[in-house]
Amino acid sequence: MTRLFLALAVFAAGLLPAAAQEAPRTYAIVGGMMVDGYEAPPVHNATILVEGNRIIAAGPAHEVVIPDGTPVIDARGKTVLPGLIDLHIHLDLIGHGDYDEYYEFLGGTRRLPEVMPIAAKHMMRAGVTTGVDLGSPFDILEVRERIRSGEIPGPRLVISGPWITRIKLDGVPDSYQIVISSPEEAAARTLELIDTGSDVIKTWLGLTRDDLKAVVKAAHSRGVKVHSHLYKVPAMRDAIAAGVDVLQHVGSAKMPPYPEDLIRKIAEDRIPVVQTIAHRIWLYPATGKNPGRLNTPELEADMGADVFAEMQRSFKNFRALSYFKDTPDEIRFSKINARQFIDANAYMGVGTDAASPLNFHTEAIWREMSALVDSGMTPARAITAATKTGAEIIGRSNDLGTLEEGKLADIVIVDGDPLADINLLDYVAVTIKDGQVWYDPKYETESLKALGRAF
Numbered sequence: 126m127t128r129l130f131l132a133l134a135v136f137a138a139g140l141l142p143a144a145a146q147e148a149p150r151t152y153a154i155v156g157g158m159m160v161d162g163y164e165a166p167p168v169h170n171a172t173i174l175v176e177g178n179r180i181i182a183a184g185p186a187h188e189v190v191i192p193d194g195t196p197v198i199d200a201r202g203k204t205v206l207p208g209l210i211d212l213h214i215h216l217d218l219i220g221h222g223d224y225d226e227y228y229e230f231l232g233g234t235r236r237l238p239e240v241m242p243i244a245a246k247h248m249m250r251a252g253v254t255t256g257v258d259l260g261s262p263f264d265i266l267e268v269r270e271r272i273r274s275g276e277i278p279g280p281r282l283v284i285s286g287p288w289i290t291r292i293k294l295d296g297v298p299d300s301y302q303i304v305i306s307s308p309e310e311a312a313a314r315t316l317e318l319i320d321t322g323s324d325v326i327k328t329w330l331g332l333t334r335d336d337l338k339a340v341v342k343a344a345h346s347r348g349v350k351v352h353s354h355l356y357k358v359p360a361m362r363d364a365i366a367a368g369v370d371v372l373q374h375v376g377s378a379k380m381p382p383y384p385e386d387l388i389r390k391i392a393e394d395r396i397p398v399v400q401t402i403a404h405r406i407w408l409y410p411a412t413g414k415n416p417g418r419l420n421t422p423e424l425e426a427d428m429g430a431d432v433f434a435e436m437q438r439s440f441k442n443f444r445a446l447s448y449f450k451d452t453p454d455e456i457r458f459s460k461i462n463a464r465q466f467i468d469a470n471a472y473m474g475v476g477t478d479a480a481s482p483l484n485f486h487t488e489a490i491w492r493e494m495s496a497l498v499d500s501g502m503t504p505a506r507a508i509t510a511a512t513k514t515g516a517e518i519i520g521r522s523n524d525l526g527t528l529e530e531g532k533l534a535d536i537v538i539v540d541g542d543p544l545a546d547i548n549l550l551d552y553v554a555v556t557i558k559d560g561q562v563w564y565d566p567k568y569e570t571e572s573l574k575a576l577g578r579a580f
Contacts, residue, residue, distance in 0.1 A: 244479075336563055358383060402497070536555075
């Protein structure tokens with residue numbers, strides 16, 4: 126371990142709450158089935174040894190030596206997998222039924238410091254340890270620092286800040302969007318975003334091919350990737366021609382079947398695809414079958430009285446919400462659209478568009494992965510897409526996405542076998558990010574109490 130690494134570790138420890146500082150530096154996770162992020166058979170009766178914020182060993186129990194006195198997390202009967210990576214989140218949202226009414230309730234952005242930590246906590250409870258936020262104002266930077274310091278639970282955040290567009294979206298505060306009128310302005314505003322704190326750039330509707338080329342050239346000059354909000358075929362072709370790095374929303378069933386040549390190019394060129402298929406098409410009928418999912422004690426406890434009451438008001442007659450006006454048509458297209466990219470073996474990560482209406486961060490990732498399995502993925506491939514491939518898409522495969530020696534200790538323990546039933550990802554017992562342990566109180570043990578904190 127280098128002196129620099131030790132210095133950084135000491136500095137980070139000084140930022141953490143006392144409970145986290147006192148946690149044992151080394152611990153082991155034992156007895157579970159390990160799904161390591163590679164699309165390969167699992168390792169049964171596995172041991173993962175964590176020191177500080179890194180995995181120092183992972184494999185079958187007989188291959189990993191646990192030092193005497195090391196605290197142990199018992200994962201028998203459970204599955205251990207890498208922290209999940211959601212490539213399309215909105216930390217400012219918590220599932221309210223109507224965007225315009227939500228921002229009016231918040232007073233524009235005034236109450237974002239109150240609701241963003243709710244979303245962050247919900248993501249960690251769902252096993253999401255890294256999230257790409259595509260479209261929050263820069264209020265998110267303060268919340269990210271609170272997460273980094275250990276003050277509040279939350280995922281590692283990759284942020285775009287405001288999106289770039291030619292079409293102003295009414296009802297959304299101006300701090301969410303940058304409306305441009307020329308390629309030159311698009312390039313200049315791209316650089317301004319990066320200087321302010323954007324890790325990636327998001328483009329929205331209405332941009333020309335030249336606009337996109339200008340954004341991509343400016344972003345790439347700083348080593349920053351561009352994610353584009355896309356549905357229609359001409360916009361997809363423009364984005365590909367401009368060199369956009371990640372295609373967001375494509376295949377989420379708003380369109381008739383995509384042309385074969387377009388699908389082939391995306392697959393052959395390994396252009397990353399993030400579909401976000403569940404947030405209307407699967408969620409809408411699921412809510413019709415079980416409207417009780419909108420009103421749970423956990424949501425009420427997390428949100429506070431007035432926020433929870435406003436959320437419940439927004440859900441009344443959810444079938445009439447403007448967000449779902451095209452959903453019946455989308456459902457009819459979904460059997461074709463969503464599967465086209467899967468059958469073509471496109472290079473796919475997992476993104477949820479959480480927390481769009483009714484799409485809570487607590488459920489979004491497992492519902493999206495379940496929808497992908499319904500559309501033709503195997504559970505193993507869906508897990509790889511949400512871990513290893515996600516890390517590759519954000520350029521973090523050197524330290525995230527798989528369970529192996531040297532990687533950051535981002536680990537999820539699930540009660541059950543998601544390889545047999547992907548929906549068991551709903552039962553997250555423990556979420557570990559950067560070695561810090563958080564757990565669902567239902568699964569509390571003396572060992573977990575000593576090592577970490579309950580949500």
